[in-house]
Amino acid sequence: MTSDLSSGIEVRQTVDWFRRYLFLERSCIKALAGWFLKVPEYETKIGMGYQLWAHAERATELRARLQELRGGHSEANVEPALARVADEILNAPDPNSFLTGWQVLIDRLSEAYRFHLEQADGSANAQEVRILRRILVDIEQSRAWLKTHFKQYSQTWASRIQAFLDSAGGVQGVGIRPSPPESSGAHFVWPDKYVFDERICEDRFENYSRRIELPFEQRRIAEMEIFFNEFYAAGLLATILFDSWSARAPWEFYRDLAHHFWDEVRHAEFGMIRLKELGVQPSRLDLSLFYASQTMPFLHRLCYLTLGLEVYFMPRKRPRVERYGSAGDRRTQLFADVDWSDEGNHVQYGKRWVDYFLTDDARTVEDLQSEIADYLKAAGIDLPEGQLAPY
Ligand SMILES: [Fe+2]
Ligand SMILES: [Fe+2]
Structure with missing residues (x-):
């Protein structure tokens, strides 16, 4: 196709720009995983979950194209000034500053993709044009x-992140480069607590054998609370993502x-949606399994979740889908059905990556499993033989 571009x-030039886009998109994955635990509103956490995956999909597309080009190592070629931008976004002093810095970066990335498209030749750069058109729709x-x-954009923090970006010549490294601001010296640290706002209290759920004895309506609410409680698994995975970042x-x-x-x-969102539809505001979480995992190395956390807990919960999935189906509750059945399918994938992920590590x-x-049992005992999780979760 001829081009009028x-x-x-x-x-x-393509490779240099793609490496920079890839580095910045990837850096947002780590930063979002870290801040996921610190941002208090559960609706924002859910949105961050969607956005983290959007960054991962864009990174996958960019990376796949880089591998087809004379490219070189995508991180070995990142200039320090660009790495400082990513550090500064992660090392924000509070959730609103983090969200502001991240927003500035998304805005600038979007402009860079648009500029790249405007400069591209429709024939010579056809592959990048297709990728960037898709990416642009996504980032918009x-x-x-x-x-x-x-809504709590911090103008001060936005200017600071913009100044760091400027000192790297912008996303594409082609701008005039003023000196960077002084580094604040702040460093991202894990919160002592998995933070939720005042609407959520930490509680203990009833045991599974008691829950299945409840009448239909009560049991449905209790099961949707268990869905909402998948925040425990999301938090656990956020910590694995963050801590495994340097494992290369x-x-x-x-x-x-x-x-x-x-x-x-x-899955937590499924619970939120369904609870609200049933007239109940989500108000409690049991994060005991999340906290119990936090003394473990990331490999143990991964194995604990995917080859321990997710395998343990699996036999509950099919009967749940069938029960809501036969009760004519198609809406709850839909969520339970998708959850069941997703969980099968998660166990496969676990098998693949635990073996890899x-x-x-x-x-x-098996050795890993017995080390996990020791960690759990030390964390005070003491459950009857064969029972992996208190609920
Ligand atoms: Fe789940
Ligand atoms: Fe899962």
Whole structure:
């Protein structure tokens, strides 16, 4: 196809820009995983889950194209000034500053993608044009979500992040580069608590065997609270994503983790949606399993969730779908059906990546499981033989 666009972009330039986009999109995954635990409103957490996966999908597309080009290592080629932008966004002093910095970056990325498209040649750069058109539609949806849901924009912090970006020459590195502001010296630290606002209190749910004895309506509410409680799994995965970042695992590992994380966020969202439809405001969470996992290394956390808890909960899935189906509750059945399917994937992710991390390790999965049992005992989780969750 001939082009009426401008002069086109040679391979070296394409690769340089794609590496920068990829680095920035990927850096948002780690930052969102970290801040997921600190942002108090559960609706915002759910939105962040969607956005984290959007970053991962865009990164996957960019990365796939880079691998087809004369590209080089995508992180070895990142200039320090651009890395500082990512650090500064992560090291924000509070949730609103973080969300502001992230929004500034999304706005600038969107402009960069648009500029790239304007410069591209419709024939020579045809593959990038197709990718960038898709990415642009996607990132515009991210911008729209932020504009609608995030109202506490901090102008001071936005200017600061913009100044760091300017000092890197902008997303594409082609602008005039003023000196960067002084680093604040702040460093992202995990919160002591998994933060939720005052609408949510920490509680203990009834045991499974008691829950299934409840009359239909009560049991349905209780089961939707268990869905909402999947925030425990989402939080756990956020910590795995964050802590495994320096492990330099294959991209597919981070992509699977991002997908898994987003699924758990959606499962919590299923609970939120259905509870509200049934006239109940979500008000309680049992985060005991999340907290119990936090002394474990990330590999143990991954194994605990995917090959312990998710396998343990699996036999409940099919009967739940069938029961809502036969009761004529198609809406709850839909959510239970999708959850069941997603959970099958999660166990597969667990098998693949626990095996990967145990390569050249003297331990087996069973050894890992017994180490996990020791961690749980030390964390005070004391359940009857064969029972992995208190609810
Ligand atoms: Fe789930
Ligand atoms: Fe799951």
